[in-house]
Amino acid sequence: MIDDTQNAAELRRPRSKSGAGRGGRPSKEQAGEVDGRILDAARQVFLRRGFEGASIDEIAEAARSGKQTIYSRFRDKRALFTEVVTRDILARIAEFKAETPVGSTLEERLSSATATLLRWSFDADRIALMRLAIAEANRFPDLAARVSRTARDLSTKLGADLLRRSIGADELASMPAFAPERLVMTARFFLDVLVVPMMFRALFQVDLKYLEPEIDRHIEAGVTFFLAACRNDETRGSI
Structure with missing residues (x-):
């Protein structure tokens, strides 16, 4: 384990001009690399030990850093945990970039988009961190509420973007549910029907490989149900 004496000695060691910013301070790139290394290490330790079992000492050793x-x-372990959860759940959603859905029909394009989104969501570490965040909701009520609210907002924007790229001009003209002013609400229903149920199951399924065979069947049935509601919306005025 790296102790603080060794770390302090390293800090006192002269830095080369190429490796330091003004006044001998680390450059922004170096500081960002250190932050990322700490957060990556903390993520792994929290996943392995849980919040209560994780220690700053172990995180420091894993990060090749000092306390x-x-x-x-980070002020304390709580602040570090908050940053790990925020970065790995919220930032990952915001950074998600899907290829344009493929298929000759709307059903095929929506199935393609859903499959991409679900398989991206089923990352084992991402699911494990979500489980940990839920387990610590009583200890971090504000964090849990913020993650839930912000994740819903970000995923809705993501869903709207996927729908926007899946809908053709003819389909847009014939299906009011996909009109620009209603696309956000339609995206929310899209996620609630096609993504949320499988994500909920993934949180309780220890081995995610058992869900893989069900994804295609779930998508086929879900897309059929979702589009039936959207097409019926032509006469009802709302989904």
Whole structure:
């Protein structure tokens, strides 16, 4: 384990001009690399030990850093956990980039988009971190509420973008549910029908490989149900 004496000695060691910013301070790139290394290490330790079992000492060792370096960036273990959850759940959603859905029909394009989204969501570490965040909801009520609210908002924007790229001009003209002013609400229903049920099951399924055979059947049935509701919307005025 790296102790603070060794870390302090390293901090006192002269830096080369190419490796430091003004006044001998680390450059923004270096500081960002250190932050990322700490958060990556903390993520793995929290997943392995849980919040209660994780220690700053173990995180410092995994990050090849010192406790002083960690505490200069994060007030305490709670702040570090908050940043890990925020980065790995919210930032990952915001950074998600899907290829344009493929298929000659709307059903095929929506199935393609849903399959991409579900298989991206079924990352084992991502699911494990969500489980940990839920388990610690009583300890971090504000964090749990913020993650839930923001994740819903971000995923709705993501769903709207996928629908926008899946809908052709003819389909847009004939299906009011996909009109621009209603697309956000339609995207929310799209996610609630096609993504949320499988995500909920994934949180309780220890081995995610057992869900893989069900994804295609779920998508086929879900897309049929969702589009039937959208087409019926022509006469009802709302989904």
